[in-house]
Amino acid sequence: MVSGAEMMVRCLENENVGMVFGYPGAAICPFYDFLGRSSIRHILVRQEQNAAHEASGYARASGAPGVCVATSGPGATNLITGIAAAYMDSIPLIVITGQVNSWLLGRDVFQEADITGACASFTKHSYLVKDAKEIPRIFKEAFHIASTGRNGPVLIDVPTDVQNATVESFVYPQKAQIRGYRPRTQGHAMQVRKAAEAVARAERPLLVCGGGVVSAGARDELISFAGRTKIPVVSTMMGLGVVPMDSPLYLGMIGMHGHKNANEAMREADLILLCGARVGDRAVSDPQQVSEGTVIVHIDIDPAEIGKNMEVDIPIVGDIRLVLRALSAQVECTAPAAWQERVRAEKAAFLPKGKPRGGKGTLEPRSFLRALSAMMEPDAILCADVGQNQIWAVNNFNVKEGRFLTSGGLGAMGYALPAAIGAKLAKPERQVVCICGDGSFQMCMCELATLKREGLPILIVLMQNDRLGMVWEIQKKQYGRCPATVLDGNPDFVKLAGAYGIPAARAEDNAQAERLARGMLASNGPALLVCAVDPDEPTL
């Protein structure tokens, strides 16, 4: 005889899950009992939201679904921001929640929450398990759904009595069979041919690299396609890290907080190849402006993204990796030299902003992030939070062969530190740096305990301006008054880290910050670098 809880753990083992992030509670105790007896490593977070974010960072760095666990009621509801963030950025998560005994469902008993209902609009799929016999099939399906097609979070809610129920034997299915789910990978041959013809005709072609390129693992394909055809590349925020900033083919990030020359290229192009970019409002604020007279090719694994925000001339549904390979095989030409030269000249004219300074009591964050980028290993993983720190990071930190992790879609503050922890656990051999602001850091700083306990060498760079800087800037410009954005009452972050036993220091000029960062990176342990930043420092 085998119990539901034991089967849950064995399902995870069958999926080669080595690590789960979680926080136990009464309703998930049967599962934890077996988890504790298995070889699966459990990372105890300090609040459930961080379990979801850590699983997200783990998933993005490892390429395998991240698993997080919480109990019923408040444990489950605390996960919601993390689940929604993963959904918006198409990250494969398996979210396991305990639930009250199934005969009590719907009676509003202690720690009951309808979590499958609450998460309906930001899970790829969810299950409320009613029968222990269903557990192997459900887990097999959940892993399949989360990690194929357009990746996303799948929630499995398991009532305590189902965890305790026993069945005759455990058999893990070889394959998931879901008749309503058939993700498409190969692009339609005729559409690919049309796209190839459009490339041949184009005078000003442009590649837009979105997060889908990262999810599909199509980095090499995109770089080789762009390299061979000499088609210039712009990126959305989610697509950062595919093409290094200093590549001659790369023009910069598009959008509200992007580079002027990259946005200019979007307006001037007569052919835009959207690769796994969903044309969100922050990337393309007015799709009409772009599409006028321009041929749009949209490659995406999710058919619903095509035509949702922008009219498309040539839609291609499929895995970008396969589509780019097919397209590459059919394109012989290279982009006209005049166009290449023009966009390159425009890029050269766009100089990075901000100069290092000293003696003012604050450092200049943009130039510091360029210096930080230069001192890190090429495959370092950068995690940025949300706000000014994020925009400073994306516009100045050159992700060469590493990864860039941020909450691009949901824009969830407090993402960077837990994501960095997840990423470091997935890739212990890589340098991991977490950039955050004093606002976002305080949303997740309880994770300093997790960081300390796991002894993870992560460098946290905390930009302290005692403000919610980006909102403060908007208020100042648009409203003339800045209510509720000053973070008075901030702690001494250096002492705070010290209380956790984490080395920390404060930098008040660029040279000092660079020196401290270098030392901290060499220390091979967790470290916090507090950077004093002028509140009037602009986002762009």
Next chain:
Amino acid sequence: MKNTLSVLVENQPGVLSKVAGLFSRRGFNIDSLAVGTTENQKISRMTIVVDGDAHLVEQVEKQLNKLIPVIKVKVLEPGRFIGCEPSLVKVSCKIRQHAEIMNIAELMGASIVDVAPQSLTLQFTGSEERAETLLGLLKPYGIKEVVRAGMIAIEKGAVTALSSGVAPQPGRAVQPGEKN
């Protein structure tokens, strides 16, 4: 513009809420939704009428296709399907008026399904326009209650929603915009 979608879904708990929730959160206007079992007890059919232009209907179709328990979505071509909208109407009337109302019912193709001293209940199936005509004719007698169900629809001829295939062979060439 009204569009009729025929949607085959797994007959599982929670599917209706997933479909209905999708409409509300994506801001799609739902005119009517009828759900019932099919010839296969594991599959239910939803007939959904939405109001919107071609772009909206394309999005509705694609977003519905993304739901895992949705097996097949078909946008029915106008003129290529038979639709029916059932309604029940309770009219207050005296016994001496029964003959008049039975006359109206016969003219409109409605049937009397309940007779009481103070009321008659009619069952009617037809287009919204014909239902309005019937209600107009009954109005002078005093309509006590109207119960209407959403439209159900079936395609004309031998074609069925499933005849274009539930589970295609792997590797089948697929048109863009099809199910992911």
